[in-house]
Amino acid sequence: MPESLMRWAKLKRARIYFSGENIYTISKLPIGFDPETAALGELGNGKSMFSQAIWAFGLNVSF
Template sequence: MIGNNLQTSSWFMRDGSFLRLKSVEFGYTLPSRIISKAKMTNLRVYFSGTNLLTISKFDLWDPEMGGNGLGYPIQKVYNFGIQLSF
């Protein structure tokens, strides 16, 4: 047996630091003086998303997965919507 195979090594270690925008939501409710002309009482437009941005020097797989690069990748989710009341 070769002794080098049992030695602790940092050869395969990589910088796993990252910055992630995990979730965000933007919404805007239109003023009632504008929407009352269309016989509405409330009108809100919104956008929400999760996992929208990841900044990392490690590009082989998602850094949050650690050493398990064979797992499913983290999904980005985008939602757009309108809430209105008459």
């Protein structure tokens, strides 16, 4: 943020951040196939309902 805006808002420090996990996967595997699940056999077939994507946004300010 510009220093003039920081003084106007009476802030010492401001930080905006973003974190993500499993946001996008590039693969030639069929849709719905999760390579991290168990292999073929009694433990599973490598399919899952959906993959979870985690998006985290935040704002950290000091006055």
